Amino acid sequence: MKKRVTKAIFPVAGLGTRFLPATKSIPKEIMTLVDRPLIQYAIDEARAAGIKEFIFVTSRGKSALEDYFDTAPELESALRKKGKKDLLETLKHTNMDSGAIAYVRQNKPLGLGHAVWCARRLLGNEPFAVILPDDVIAAETSCLAQMVEAHAETGGNMVAAMEVPADKISSYGVLDVKEDMGSVVSVKGMVEKPPRDEAPSNLAVIGRYILTPQVMNNLNEKKSGAGGEIQLTDAIAREIAESDNVYGFRFRGQRFDCGSKAGFLQATVTFGLARDELRDEFSAYLGELVSLQNAAE
Numbered sequence: 001m002k003k004r005v006t007k008a009i010f011p012v013a014g015l016g017t018r019f020l021p022a023t024k025s026i027p028k029e030i031m032t033l034v035d036r037p038l039i040q041y042a043i044d045e046a047r048a049a050g051i052k053e054f055i056f057v058t059s060r061g062k063s064a065l066e067d068y069f070d071t072a073p074e075l076e077s078a079l080r081k082k083g084k085k086d087l088l089e090t091l092k093h094t095n096m097d098s099g100a101i102a103y104v105r106q107n108k109p110l111g112l113g114h115a116v117w118c119a120r121r122l123l124g125n126e127p128f129a130v131i132l133p134d135d136v137i138a139a140e141t142s143c144l145a146q147m148v149e150a151h152a153e154t155g156g157n158m159v160a161a162m163e164v165p166a167d168k169i170s171s172y173g174v175l176d177v178k179e180d181m182g183s184v185v186s187v188k189g190m191v192e193k194p195p196r197d198e199a200p201s202n203l204a205v206i207g208r209y210i211l212t213p214q215v216m217n218n219l220n221e222k223k224s225g226a227g228g229e230i231q232l233t234d235a236i237a238r239e240i241a242e243s244d245n246v247y248g249f250r251f252r253g254q255r256f257d258c259g260s261k262a263g264f265l266q267a268t269v270t271f272g273l274a275r276d277e278l279r280d281e282f283s284a285y286l287g288e289l290v291s292l293q294n295a296a297e
């Protein structure tokens with residue numbers, strides 16, 4: 001029987017330079033879409049996929065992120081006294097059971113592959129998920145839950161993939177597709193940030209992965225040997241050659257690149273409009289804004 005995916009790594013040790021000066025003192029993952037930090041969206045997605053152990057790869061200056069998952073006794077007792085049951089309920093979703101969450105440190109931002117490798121001692125001999133919290137995915141069924149279901153059929157390594165327009169493809173890792181089976185594709189190659197005319201397909205890798213322990217070994221080998229850094233993509237691509245077990249998964253949902261300002265703003269508008277309590281006022285405002293702009297042109 002295939003092993004269930006119950007552990008997820010959240011690499012959050014990056015510098016977040018695209019959001020300076022905010023990220024000088026706030027971790028990027030604590031920035032909020034409407035009223036929830038990015039990390040909450042990632043945690044909710046992972047929980048919905050059956051993840052039980054949450055491993056954060058952190059760095060200096062990320063203590064706000066660690067505190068976020070603790071209970072807040074004074075705040076909770078103040079809310080209880082005021083009878084604010086709904087807010088207490090909201091807070092519950094931020095708490096983690098003792099021992100469900102682990103933090104490991106990446107002491108230098110040497111890249112995503114290195115960040116994942118930092119969690120190696122916390123994983124057993126089982127598949128694990130990697131979630132990049134700055135990719136936020138609005139979906140009816142959690143994107144990772146969709147992947148876990150597909151992975152139960154395929155096993156191996158799976159990366160979330162989405163179709164990207166030709167003029168954007170060179171910003172992504174791109175899949176060279178062996179066989180297209182619909183939502184799942186088998187992969188014969190992966191190219192990191194190819195020039196537009198050399199992209200093997202329009203299927204780009206985004207920040208959700210289910211990986212085999214062998215990928216961690218690949219990271220490990222490179223790390224323990226001589227030589228520099230290894231990218232996560234390289235460690236996965238090696239499995240194409242050695243085990244032929246790498247799949248892309250076309251998820252159902254909308255992905256926002258919240259690591260970029262434009263993506264973050266688009267997500268803010270979309271998630272704002274999705275809220276019952278905000279929709280009327282916010283869409284009226286956006287409508288006004290558009291008519292003002294049209295009138296000015």
Ligand code: UTP
Nearest residue numbers: 011012013014015016017018109110111115259
């Ligand atoms: P990004 O490429 O978005 O880098 O990392 P970044 O540092 O977060 O942001 P910019 O580009 O400077 O604005 C993708 C993911 O990988 C993590 C990041 O925290 C983010 O979740 N990461 C990246 C690490 O954990 N460690 C690293 O060394 C690099």
